Amino acid sequence: MPINYILPEFEVERSDYRCIRCRVCERQCANGVHRYDPDGDVMLSDESRCVDCQRCVCLCPTRALKIKHNDGALRENANWKQNTILEIYKQANTGGVLLSSMGNPEPFPVYWDKILVNASQVTNPSIDPLREPMETRVFLGKKPHDIRRDSAGNLVTELPPQIELELPVMFSAMSYGSISYNAHKSLATAAEQLGICYNTGEGGLHEDFYPYGKNTIVQVASGRFGVYKDYLEAGAAIEIKMGQGAKPGIGGHLPGTKVGADVSKTRMIPQGSDAISPAPHHDIYSIEDLRQLVFSLKEATEYKKPVIVKVAAVHNIAAIASGIARSGADIIAIDGFRGGTGAAPTRIRDNVGIPIELALAAVDKRLRDEGIRQNVSLVVGGSVRSASDVIKAVALGADACYIASAALLALGCHLCRTCQSGKCNWGIATQDPELVRRLNPEVGKERLVNLLTAWKHEIKEMMGLMGINSIEALRGNRLMLRGVGLNEKELEILGISHAGE
């Protein structure tokens, strides 16, 4: 074999003293790193295959394994980092477009971490969430402009359709195909128990999950996979996917190798055929065209479902959102450039789009300035990692957040960022039945419920310390936020003051 110049990224460190040759590591590794050599009674490793998913480490009964970064490094410099060099080698070896998974790993600013939250002291009391009722429930959808009364003077209480959430967090779109049946089942059952929604992504809805319809957002993307009347009617809302934070402006592509019998059934396409979502919707070239798709979906479902339009956070996001808010959509979902993906070209994932914090602040301000904020609810994703990120997002103007990477981490994902291989050792981003079985959907559900129950407590505590007892009263309440280490332009866009002001 000709040399390929690719250094193993990781090192397998095995304590021979602890290793009992049980070969669990060998059986657990779908990448084929570990191998038993009976002649020498020794476990061997092929480090070039290791992705540092930590499966073997977690399952080794004697804790004999460690995966470490390979310290045998290239002679890198400030301009030519090791990864930059390796990417050149990979492309020179194959002629291929670099393909990566999960969110942008590059060191761009994370604005959540440069924003601090206020607390009540002396002049307005904080609230103890253990003693006082705290409201975290939100309703997503169009809200009326004004109070209306009928001829008898009674309030008109009819609202356009809404999604009701027990806390302002939803699981964002991940298709069946990109993640496994058991991962979807975990998300669906957890969403039901938590009183929130999960999202089918563009892969259609498996027949087993129709019973979770009231906790399901069904997605319509440019490929229209699995989209038909019953699917549209199954969900609590319909999401039109225009873009995704990890790959704005390009389509999706599920290789035919991942389109097995079950995925083909759900997507309603032939088995083994590539599932290609074109970059644009080929019938949408304007806000008017978007309006047409929004209303065709509303007509097909008799105006009973809110319609979400999901876009990636890009440069003119405020103007784009203003257009969407006038398109008849009920909810705008904005996905920041750190959002995850099952597979995206590396260059696009790492270089296209803008941070969700700035996009959210700009959109909320623009819609308020134009007097159309109540036309739509705003949902933001693209790396919301914790309850405090949720609090900051709501204070910047979001109605709710979408989480996906955090949810997958709860299911056992170790962020090895090789979803595109289809060999997820944790049973999440794979269709291999042997691997899928490793994720127990009962346990998965429980872990997701635990995560968001903990977040809900934290959200209530943070609301309480601000003296706020309803999440609605926090929305757009930017006085609760201060920036640290941000320049004037960043503060201006975020619409917040600097700490100390």
Added chain:
Amino acid sequence: MFSIEATSLHHQALNERIRAGERELTVENVLGQRFIAAGMSDKRIDIHGTPGNALGAYLDGAVINVFGNAQDAVGDTMNAGQINVFGNIGDAPGYAMRGGRIYVKGDAGYRAGIHMKAYRDHIPVLMIGGKTGSFLGEYQAGGIIVVLGLADDDRDIVGNFPCTGMHGGRMFLRSSCERIRFPHQVTARPASPEDMNAVTEHIRTFCDIFGYDAEWVLDADFTVITPDSKNPYQQMYVAN
């Protein structure tokens, strides 16, 4: 027959009346109302006038006759049923349709049959009697697109860039296609009698509906276009 007068009705109101109306009905004086019959399954609707965009979107079994022209996005994401248009049709008819039939007597605009699919025993058919604009069958992933070119003029049977990104299904053009340029990932060849078996019955039905002599229509050169691979992008990537 149960009849609905569409003059100055908003599309929402018109669809409500169609849903509430009898199984077989006529809609008179349609003038640009969009989304007519969206998602409907058990109706037989005769439309007089010009329906607006997205006629029969997500159609799930209903049968629609349009005695006039139709506009853009007819049969968008259609699942089952039939739409017969006795005139011309606008852009993107049959976008992502995975079942049912769309028969058009006249011409179609750009992007006809784009991203058309097939699924199990659902083999959608889009048949255009006249000629079509550019990007015919772009991203076609399944189903059958037929263009008959029954217009007596010297325009080519399709515009530019037919079959770009095609990775499934078949396309039949009633022409020897000497002047048509196809992308490299598809094969265009004269249709054999076995190829024609897939479309002969559909062409006969088409001729019955629109009053053509089927033998005359079939007695012509047909070109069949098929993709070379259902995995066109397999080699493009390297894991990073």
